[in-house]
Amino acid sequence: MEDNEVEEAFLQAPDPKDVEKKSCNKKGAGIGVALVIGVLAVIALLVGLFCQPQHVKMKRIYIGSMEINNKQFLPQYEEPGSAEFTNLAAQVCKQVRPDTIDPRLTKTKLSERKSIDIHIENSGHVESPGFPNSPYPSNAYLQWKFRADPQHRIQLDFDDLILEDDCQRDFIKIYDSLVPIEKRAMTEQCGYPHQPLSFISSGNVMLLMLVTDEEKNFPGFRANYSPIPQTTLNCGGTLTGEKGSISSPFFPSNYPPRTTCVWNIEVANNKFLKVLFNKFSLGNKTEGCGHDYVEINGE
Numbered sequence: 001m002e003d004n005e006v007e008e009a010f011l012q013a014p015d016p017k018d019v020e021k022k023s024c025n026k027k028g029a030g031i032g033v034a035l036v037i038g039v040l041a042v043i044a045l046l047v048g049l050f051c052q053p054q055h056v057k058m059k060r061i062y063i064g065s066m067e068i069n070n071k072q073f074l075p076q077y078e079e080p081g082s083a084e085f086t087n088l089a090a091q092v093c094k095q096v097r098p099d100t101i102d103p104r105l106t107k108t109k110l111s112e113r114k115s116i117d118i119h120i121e122n123s124g125h126v127e128s129p130g131f132p133n134s135p136y137p138s139n140a141y142l143q144w145k146f147r148a149d150p151q152h153r154i155q156l157d158f159d160d161l162i163l164e165d166d167c168q169r170d171f172i173k174i175y176d177s178l179v180p181i182e183k184r185a186m187t188e189q190c191g192y193p194h195q196p197l198s199f200i201s202s203g204n205v206m207l208l209m210l211v212t213d214e215e216k217n218f219p220g221f222r223a224n225y226s227p228i229p230q231t232t233l234n235c236g237g238t239l240t241g242e243k244g245s246i247s248s249p250f251f252p253s254n255y256p257p258r259t260t261c262v263w264n265i266e267v268a269n270n271k272f273l274k275v276l277f278n279k280f281s282l283g284n285k286t287e288g289c290g291h292d293y294v295e296i297n298g299e
Helices: 083-095
Strands: 031-035 043-049 062-067 112-120 124-127 140-148 152-162 171-175 185-189 197-200 205-211 220-229 237-240 259-266 292-296
Touching: 112 124, 112 220, 140 152, 152 205, 185 197, 205 220
Parallel strands: 112 140, 237 259
Antiparallel strands: 031 259, 031 292, 043 062, 124 220, 140 205, 152 197, 152 220, 171 185, 171 205
């Protein structure tokens, strides 16, 4: 691609009737599990957008998401040759702002770069090249783009994952989107995790990436995918009685992004309430718990 060449690509957003999201606000009393990652309306995903003056010999890669209001999704937006795509791309290019991109994804010395689109209607599986009989290729940047039907989530379960034990060299990364937007990253894994790995998308798309360097290649991975009807989550509500149990959605699988659950637990006035966590695992710890958190009676 020439330095001044412009290429835009858009990926289909979920059903427009389903794109309105509720903000994740902290609740008052009770137990609140708020899994806050981001709120978007209609999404236009920008892939490989290069925009700069012709006289500047520099390539800038923009990747991210943009909210588009008062515009219904059209199938022509997925056709780069259509007039609808061209007009919308021109509007987006005027408004685009740079988003962070993992610097490990911008390597120029790649021996293999491949993107695989998978429409998930039934259960299936994916494997890294050569698994399990031979190691994955060196200097590879591989993407598996999963798309389920509207009104479905995607569940991805790993049977095996054996990578180099250094995430700066070889790693997989999963996104709750079809392009590697850091705010939509669900997990990053390398080495040989001992705990089960299971991930569920918030909508009907998911991206799995494998990035490797030139040294110490390993067997790789095998993962099973399946569609899940996007019904109302079975979480939250009012609980009474002497004892009981609650769990995050889809436990022991990882909870889906952008989910809020609130339980109100009521006991008799002469009783005390004890909450015991048998297993507790949330996202990376951040100051002030700005992302995923558990709150009990406002604390």
